[in-house]
Amino acid sequence: MAPYSPAVDDIGFLLGRVFDFDALVGTLPGHEELGTELAVSVLEEGGKFCAGVLEPLNRPADEGGCRLVDGLVSTPKGMAEAYRAFVAAGWPALSGDPEYGGQGLPHVMQILFDEMIASTNLSFGLFPGLTRGAVEAISHHGSAELKAIYLPKMTSGAWxxxxxxxxxxxxxxxxxxxxxxxxxxxxxxxxxxxxxxxxxxxxxxxxxxxxxxxxxxxxxxxxxxxxxxxxxxxxxxxxxxxxxxxxxxxxxxxxxxxxxxxxxxxxxxxxxxxxxxxxxxxxxLNAMFTMMNAERLLVGIQGLGIAEAATQKAAAYARERMQGRSADGSRGPVAIVEHPDVRRMLLTGRSLADASRALAVWVAIQMDIAARHPDGQVRKAADGFVALLTPVVKSAFTDFGFETAVLSQQVLGGHGYIREWGMEQYVRDVRITQIYEGTNGVQAIDLVTRKVPLEDGALTARFFDLVRHDLEAASRDMETGGIADATLQALVRLERATQRLLADRAGATAGASDYLRLFALVAFGWMWARMAAAATDGALPLHRRKRASAAFFAERILPQTLGLEQAAGAGAASLMALDADMF
The missing domain is CATH 2.40.110.20 (Butyryl-CoA Dehydrogenase, subunit A; domain 2)
Structure with a gap:
């Protein structure tokens, strides 16, 4: 299998061209000296650690597993050494509070680094990820004495x-x-x-x-x-x-x-x-949910990380594997990447992974604004968007991560089912992300019963207004009009579904999962419109890929919203028709 390659160019594109990271950090006290160049350079070093240390450990650690010896856990060979190297390099403290020895870097950088960790060794990533969540809970709710004793050691990763x-x-x-x-x-x-x-x-x-x-x-x-x-x-x-x-x-x-x-x-x-x-x-529960919400975002990033790694390796395999004849029958054997159905699977994974990363960056930016912006009203608005999007990130990213891993396994055919190629491990590992930290069904229920109705729906309406503003601007451009117009139509479907949900809150849970997927696809279309707009004047292969992926998403993925709107509004009658003992 091809080695993992950190998506550094994509990160630079998102921070520099799509979200104007340089301008953002200039508005956040304590981050004024940061910028895209520094962020990318730090993440490039993080990617080297992940690719050089964590990925080579991934398969042997999976095969070795953990053991219980005389009541104590023994982790797989190399795991403890990798963790100690991780701590020695200062990575656990990346976004930690400087008061307790952290580097205080933005959430954006932490989330992008978490993706790299998940891409290379999802099991490993839970150790620092859970530690950061515990730090969040103690920071917000613990006594001064507990903070003084525990937070410095936990921030550094020593504990x-x-x-x-x-x-x-x-x-x-x-x-x-x-x-x-x-x-x-x-x-x-x-x-x-x-x-x-x-x-x-x-x-x-x-x-x-x-x-x-x-x-x-x-x-x-x-x-x-x-x-x-x-x-x-x-x-x-x-x-x-x-x-x-x-x-x-x-x-x-x-x-x-x-x-x-x-x-x-x-x-x-x-x-x-x-x-x-x-x-x-x-x-x-109030204190624990401080940790839980942080972990739910992390779990969503785990789904993204697996989607990225699986897509990379499936694409590399498809470029090398020779099978079948060209579409016109004139050549053969050809690399399977020439076959339309293989391209469908690869483009599905790529369009979902890239849109997930873009939305993750947008949410992380809102987290940084909520934490540091000098205007209290701006902080409050950003915090509301984070609350609204948290169940979407956790559920949609992990659903799409699993689906992408399965599609990537399919690209490899029989080799995808064999352990030595590594793809079956992605399928096994990412599956838990749809279950832990609140199952995806629970996330959907949280979205429709708690988050969408916040402020009697006003928070959700403000988010939709934000999306519409960007889409209408993009729709006026010939280069981006296709993805923007398709997403605007999908947004109308989402708004209709939202109005039905708010009018019938008692029956909202019956269509919750369909509604969440509808919501996610509209948000992804929004991200693709922004990425396509940022790539219109670019000549790099990355820019060409963005434009082509946006067109694919508009034509092949967004049409799912037609059926999702209908399913989300179908009500509970067919779900509840059978007696329980008839299942």
């Missing part, structure tokens, strides 16, 4: 993080969880219970592992209002900051999974483990 939510009988419905927290005399708590599916729950990298655990205090009400969040470290921390005794928590077993074999997914037992409250009692 890692994990989130412990799920129990055997409490998955999506966390109100059913039974883990308990008993107050101690010193202000700490004793945590008791068992959690399952705990990614990065234990490892052999060294340092501490900081678990954020949901549990119930005594005499609290049933349901989610009785849940609190606790910081529970693997090792207790001494007064001088050194690691002390092992906390009373253990790995009961490792889950045997379809994919991400190099990631230790643990059953964790907390047997009176010492923990500290994060946030207010009974407000644990």
């Amino acid at each position: 890692t993080g994990a989130m412990a939510l799920t129990e055997a009988a409490a998955g999506t419905d966390l109100g059913l969880l039974t883990a308990r927290a008993e107050p101690g005399e010193d202000g700490s708590f004793r945590i008791r219970g068992t959690k399952i599916f705990i990614s990065s729950g234990d490892h052999d990298f060294g340092g501490n592992i900081i678990h954020l655990v949901l549990a119930r205090l005594p005499d609290t009400p049933a349901g989610v209002r009785g849940i609190s969040l606790f910081l529970v470290p693997k090792f207790l921390v001494n007064q001088d900051g050194t690691l002390g005794a092992h906390n009373t928590m253990s790995v009961g077993s490792l889950e045997h999974k379809m994919g991400i074999h190099a990631q230790p997914t643990c059953v964790m037992n907390y047997d009176g483990a010492t923990g500290w409250l994060i946030g207010e009692p009974g407000r644990g």
Whole structure:
């Protein structure tokens, strides 16, 4: 298989020509010295680490897997060394808060680096990704003392993080969880219970592992209002900051999974483990969702990363594999990239991956504006857009990532089904992204029941106005009119579907998944219109590829919105017609 190549040219195109990153950072205090050139150079170095260190480890680590030895997790050969090299190079601190030793670089750069990590070693990426999410939760809700003890080490990557939510009988419905927290005399708590599916729950990298655990205090009400969040470290921390005794928590077993074999997914037992409250009692979900929302965006980027890697390798294979005759029958054998159906599969993957990256950059820009812009109203508006787009990014990017991996596997034919070619691992690994951090069905329900109705639909309307403004401008240009006009028509369908949803909120969940995909495709069309406009005067192969991909997306992908509008508005009758025992 061809080696992974970081999409540095595409990143430079997006930052420099599509989103005017130089002008953006000039409006954000603390980022004034940044610019496209510096961002691309940093990410180019990150790409070298991913391609040179993480990708060569991907297949052997998958084959070796994690093991539980005398109650301790042993990660695959080379994994601990790679992580220590990652920390030594300063990569965990890329976007971290400078107050705790972070580099303070924009979310845009972090998200693009996360894509590279996911493209080369999705299992590895969960270690720093979960740690950043835990840092977010502690930063927003932890006490000053907890921040001082834990955040510097976690920001540097010396200590890692994990989130412990799920129990055997409490998955999506966390109100059913039974883990308990008993107050101690010193202000700490004793945590008791068992959690399952705990990614990065234990490892052999060294340092501490900081678990954020949901549990119930005594005499609290049933349901989610009785849940609190606790910081529970693997090792207790001494007064001088050194690691002390092992906390009373253990790995009961490792889950045997379809994919991400190099990631230790643990059953964790907390047997009176010492923990500290994060946030207010009974407000644990509020604190945990700070971490969850960050992780949902990360998971979406994982889907993008796999889509990019799979498309690259499928295209390289298609250029080299000789099979069949040319379309006019005059030559043969020819490279399979000449066959129209192979091109359909490759262009589908490319059009989805490139649009995902562009939308990810736009969302990350909104995150940076929400965090740093001097105008409070501008910050609020940007934060609203991030909230609206979070379930779309998580669900659509991972659905499209899986679909792209399967299409890429199909391009390789029988070789795609054989382990040594690597494509089947992409299919196995990316599959979990549609499930964890809230299944994609749950994301769709969140979009239609919570996000779209925000401000009685006004937030969504503002987003649509923003999209329409760009599309109408692009539609007046001969070069971009095709993609812009097709997306404007799709936007009308999305707006009709949205009005029906807001008028019938009780029945909205029946068409939620169709609605989310419709929403995503319109957003992708918007991104393609912007990319096509930025490429109109360019002569580079990248610019030609952008224009051709935009045309393909308009003709072959956007027509899906016709059926999606109809399905989203079909109601629940056909779904609920059968009695449960007839399935």
